[in-house]
Amino acid sequence: MFDGVEYESEKRDRFIFSHQSKFQMKVLLYANRLTPRNEPFFFEVLDSLKKIHAEIGVYKDIKDHFSERNEKQIEDLEVIYDYYQLKENPYQFLLSLGGDGTILNSTLLVRDIDIPILGINLGTLGYLSSVEKNKIKEAIESLSKGAFSIDERTMLQFNSTPVLFREENFALNDFSIHKRDNSSMITVHTYINGEFLNTYWADGLIVSTQTGSTGYSLSCGGPIVAVGCKNFIITPVAPHNLNVRPVVLSEDVSLTFKVEGRGDKFLCTLDSRHALITSEHELAIRKADFKIKLIDLEKMSYFKTLRNKLMWGEDLRNKLRQ
């Protein structure tokens, strides 16, 4: 794709970048909310990239953040405003500076443009961000050497009549429908490949990707789906019928929904974005045609991240039962 760099396919959706010759990296820096506390890490990234003579661009939110200061280090960098501009002017890597939420947002910019994303974690340990903020230099060095692998992650694609979320109709984590206006549960008629699955009577309903299985779905009793699995999960939120449990499906299915309820409006979400729907809306979910590529620098074990995030190693309660 870029000179001197080639993907090699590997088991379970991983691709290895193998560095073959000298080349100039072109890197886009992405952030949504730089703060005084975060800024030093931004400049550390910038410095590290300049040292290796990388071509550098910044997302408009970063430009906006520094706009009143006439920050010289930013001045000459290319600014990327949206998907269309990026598509015409592609980068080799996107560095997301923030937490997992920032990575989610960056997918709206990247979409089907084939740019691998590296998460540099400026907050608490995330599932998706693989670089801690005290290892920025090492990370950029690894990047420049091609010493990393890539995890391809399935995205959900959402379609509806009438149209909602326009071109930003996909999600890396989950889609959900939820009651909104009052205490009444909603009724969600659900179909798989056109076949009736169930009528859910609940506070809401989640469709999660493998990636999203450790998020909202987990809070509602859904399972953890290991990386590499080709699955969606349908998880009801507070279902009235206690027998109604999360269902794991192939990610190749197409799902359709109709909602009913006492309220006029219901909430519909894609990752952290939301819209209002009515019982008139016809909603559909299927796998997007493209994947998001996450850079995994340290080959940090997926299960080790799980154990850390979920504190599986901790003795939560006393050992009476032992």
Add this chain to the structure above:
Amino acid sequence: MFDGVEYESEKRDRFIFSHQSKFQMKVLLYANRLTPRNEPFFFEVLDSLKKIHAEIGVYKDIKDHFSERNEKQIEDLEVIYDYYQLKENPYQFLLSLGGDGTILNSTLLVRDIDIPILGINLGTLGYLSSVEKNKIKEAIESLSKGAFSIDERTMLQFNSTPVLFREENFALNDFSIHKRDNSSMITVHTYINGEFLNTYWADGLIVSTQTGSTGYSLSCGGPIVAVGCKNFIITPVAPHNLNVRPVVLSEDVSLTFKVEGRGDKFLCTLDSRHALITSEHELAIRKADFKIKLIDLEKMSYFKTLRNKLMWGEDLRNKLRQ
């Protein structure tokens, strides 16, 4: 309280009506939504009461229902419009015609007026309605003979600054706080008798009475609390931290809450009523000073009702594991 009738206290909040002499019953009929399908049962109740020369009143919704028809059987009955009128003009019994939801609504009319409620179930089997619609005559006969017991049920009392729900600030089933505007969880700081309990980070939080334990709280993983227990339950809705589990408390505690979140408004419910709150509201829950008295005609076992409602007797899945 009424001539010829006296309560006798019994274990676990039950009181027995013992009939001591002839007296004229005074009965208030309550319903919210009479339908063509339900009307025959209403008239059956009316006829049965007239036969035993009961004094009969109807709630305004019933009067309204028949208002355009000049229904003669209704014409001469006293109409009760609200709590204040009822307080001046008390009845011996209230007959709630509908489901458990109708009983919930009737508590807004009765409040602390000491009128026992008999639920005549016009829908599916309820937890609170003890008389099936094909046993109306027998039920009214039992009532007239004093052949019943009474379950006293604790009510939640809600207070807030600024004021919400005005005088209808109590609930038989549950109080809840819930996210509303977007996909973000809310943060609920919770105090017991002024002491910090926990900061919940979740879709919402439920405080349930013993009566409400088989409702919304159960859908969110709360336990069933048997009748007679003096407990409240705090049940989080889809909490982010998987260790955060339902907590059973004495019903003598006072609970206070402050809510934070990304949205401007949050949903706050008392049984099936709702209001919008902001992070400015200070919310408090404690046991109401009065109890609701439910008439139990058949001494139907609480646990038998549970087994039926929750289908504990059914073999849900195949017996592979046996």
Add this chain to the structure above:
Amino acid sequence: MFDGVEYESEKRDRFIFSHQSKFQMKVLLYANRLTPRNEPFFFEVLDSLKKIHAEIGVYKDIKDHFSERNEKQIEDLEVIYDYYQLKENPYQFLLSLGGDGTILNSTLLVRDIDIPILGINLGTLGYLSSVEKNKIKEAIESLSKGAFSIDERTMLQFNSTPVLFREENFALNDFSIHKRDNSSMITVHTYINGEFLNTYWADGLIVSTQTGSTGYSLSCGGPIVAVGCKNFIITPVAPHNLNVRPVVLSEDVSLTFKVEGRGDKFLCTLDSRHALITSEHELAIRKADFKIKLIDLEKMSYFKTLRNKLMWGEDLRNKLRQ
């Protein structure tokens, strides 16, 4: 495989038998526990098969059942005693007379011999048995016409040092490890493809196939995995750490386990069989090299069976929350 019959591949592991010419069916009848109540159905199956001039064999348990009676209808039928005899002398179909448990047992006879199994359900509705006992004639007619499809189901293969379960080292539903001798939890060190997954501290641990996801795993909080998904599920039984949740994996992984605990012996199960293990045992689970083929006559929807078995259509509790 047999004259006049060919498989056609279809999506999601289904194969369609298409009937192409006249042929004589060769059918093995399998049952473990015929009872006076079940016998008439056995004879109905026998009669129906004789009418279409099928070649018929019976499993030894059936022969044993009738051994003292000199039942003439059985006398001349071939008797199949074990896997090795069956392998030399293959049948076209196996008819399992009983419930899902009987089908599980029949897989011990069939193993990797490529004989499709049709479950004739003599008890309550099963997940695996597709023919109700009042539709025996129609079922055999469909069979003879080739009017059915086949679901291929993944089996677990178990290996251990020292050896356990000898040649019957596989399971259609699940493998489990469980505490046995006292109230103490056990410690299960678990590895995926040699990489450390987690140390479970719990009553036990289940590894379930897609097929077994509606069994023991579901009782312990595991998800329902839809037919066609290529997944295993690891579900802890009563884990001490509340964050430890079921994990869905690709069925292509290999899993290894070491157990520790206060007791000397622990329980280890494959479907309904069990053995005792110690902390000296090294246990391993992976996908078996063969599939079990289940005949689906009526193309009964998987999700319809789920809804029926799990009573998703029922209103379990009152509709207060609506």
Add this chain to the structure above:
Amino acid sequence: MFDGVEYESEKRDRFIFSHQSKFQMKVLLYANRLTPRNEPFFFEVLDSLKKIHAEIGVYKDIKDHFSERNEKQIEDLEVIYDYYQLKENPYQFLLSLGGDGTILNSTLLVRDIDIPILGINLGTLGYLSSVEKNKIKEAIESLSKGAFSIDERTMLQFNSTPVLFREENFALNDFSIHKRDNSSMITVHTYINGEFLNTYWADGLIVSTQTGSTGYSLSCGGPIVAVGCKNFIITPVAPHNLNVRPVVLSEDVSLTFKVEGRGDKFLCTLDSRHALITSEHELAIRKADFKIKLIDLEKMSYFKTLRNKLMWGEDLRNKLRQ
């Protein structure tokens, strides 16, 4: 009870010791498993008690531990061997050196002898042990000044025909029945005050006290019951029917059980002790006639302990949903 010391009753089963004059404390030291790592703390306790001229006794396990060493500091101390000896020769306080499990064991020695127990925690933070090992001196000083309160905890009493657990037929945490020999679930017929509650079809069944609600019951989906609540909890272990959920009861009920299953023997536990039962056993549980008195030195908040033990304060997963 002892000279110079009196209980004052307080809300929620708490009693305050108020020190009124000089008196000599009589303290029994209890431990089950002293280790080289724990010994220094034992001697620190001993020294602290000697300094205030307390009369000191040791439980036989401590004597045994030092038996081969002729440890001089132990030599002259009174040794308590069992309940009967202790009953004739009562102590003012029992100091339990170990974890919550050690406190559980100490209740077998104390039973209905009215000796308050102070847990000195030599392991990880317990629910019941209120003194950390680095605060031993301060703790003994508080004890000597009467600066503590007492939590009275309800005990379960177990009775059976034929007799099991002889005189040690009670539990501070929980009673359970469990399958043992094979993979089959057991059937537990359960009665409350002689009335049929339910037939549980499950791996097992737990009856927990308020104290035990954070133990085994919590692992099986039971609620946390706050200190001061007068409740038992019935929690099924891996029930087949997903509607069967934990039930909170008044602690004044009497419960009876009959067990059936494919195995010959089932496991029956009281705290960490166990026995084997058959389907012939009739089992009964009720509240014991005595309470266990736990000393709470620091008036450490019950809810603070909960939050620490259950890590409610931790952000377990990323904040994507926020």
